[in-house]
Amino acid sequence: MNEQAFHTNFLTLCGHQQARASLQKGGRRQPFPSLVFDGPSSIGKRLTAVWYGAYLNCLAADEKAPCGICTSCKKILQGSHPDLHYTRVPEKKTVVGVSEVREAIHEIHHAPFEGNYRVWVIEEGERLTDEAQNALLKTLEEPPGRAVILLVTCLAGTLLPTVSSRCRLVRFQGLPRPEMLSALQQQGADDELAESLTSLCDGALGAALSLLRDPKSLQERDSVIGLFAELPGSDLWGAVEAAQTLEKSKLQSPAAVLELGMSFYRDLLVLSAGCEQLVLHKDRLSRLQELAANLPPASIRRAISEFQEAEQFLQRNVSPRLLMQRLCVNLSKVSV
Ligand SMILES: [Zn+2]
Structure with a gap:
């Protein structure tokens, strides 16, 4: 399956029954033309938008749509339906600018090529610049006939009030x-x-x-946790070596490395309080139990405060190399 098909495989959509039911309630004759899908990231909002596009254009009867087998559904699954448009942050950019939005507005004003509706999915709506949002206003105010605009975001509060007031809000929650x-x-x-x-x-x-x-990201996660787990009581050289490896970690960002390490030490604290059911890293339970038996709770708390301090340094733009070295050296001094 290619990357595009992976992103448009609405048959894998799980949950969100309430949101889906409210969308289906509008039927396919007169759908609401401008919607904001709001909720935490990576929970399935964008896939629900694709699912809704498939529902609106499916050739099967209402109660069977989206069927997943008609020619319209198949094209959407393959990411090749000419009436579904996606606007996302361009490669090497961090925002969606006015030119991307204007280009899509031009497209959306054409009648559908072969489906019932042109569906425009705007991903990561929180990354639309103010200028891009302003360029959207007229289209949201007077949407072209047979067009549906779906603005997907994890931060609806960052949209201009003039944009959100012109859209119907659909809220999503984690699965x-x-x-x-x-x-x-x-x-x-x-x-x-x-x-x-x-x-x-x-x-x-x-x-x-x-x-x-992505097995590599799982392995990376394991090796980061492994390094942090070995630090208390290790020698200075071991701490410096660990810092060098952590600094080059292929996890998303230094913040992700710190978050992962801190969550591991939180697990130790939870275990030492006898609450095994609250442990996050269940696949590391035996190592956690071993460490929790050797580390006094005061040392675990000290380790957690070292992570918190490192996070503050990161927010103040201290170089990841320096803060990782400081963190690892301080963790190595935590008494076992
Ligand atoms: Zn279908």
Whole structure:
């Protein structure tokens, strides 16, 4: 499956029954033309937008749509339907600017090529510049006939009030734990891994699936946790070496490395308080138990405060190399 098809495979959409029911309630004759999908990131909002585009254009009867097998659904699944448009942050850019929006507005004003509606999915709406949002206003005010605009965002509060007031808001919440577990198991995760990913990703199935599909990122996560776990009581040279490795970690960012390390030490604290059921890194339980038995709670708390301090340094733009060295050296001094 190519990358585009992976992003448009609405048949893999899990949960969000309430949002889907409210969208279907509008029927296919007169759908609301401008919608904002708001909720935490990686929980399935964008895929719901694709699903809705498929629903509006499916050739099957209302109660069967989207069927997944008609020519319209198939094209959407392949990411090749001419009436579904996606606007996303261009490569090497961090925002969606006015030129991308104007280009899409031009497209959306044409009648549908072959479907019932032209559907325009704007991804990461929080990254639209103010200028781009202003360029959208007229289209939201007077939407072209047979066009539906879906603005997907994890921060609806950052949209200009003039934009959000012209759209109907559909709220999304993270996936409940049982649905996360079963979706991950269906995708091949064993029970232990499914438990860990479910706890780590907190309702964000998209994030959990990315980890599952990319074994390298899982290995990287394991090696980062392994390095942090070995630090208390290690010698200075070991600490400096660990800092060098952590600084070059291929995890998303230094902030992600710190967050992961801190979550591991939080697990130690939770274990030392006897609350095993609250542990996030369940696949590391035996190592956690071993460490929790050797580290006094005061040392664990000190380690956590070292992480908090490192996060503050990061926010103040201290170089990741320096703060990682400081963190690792201080963690090595934590008494065992
Ligand atoms: Zn269909």
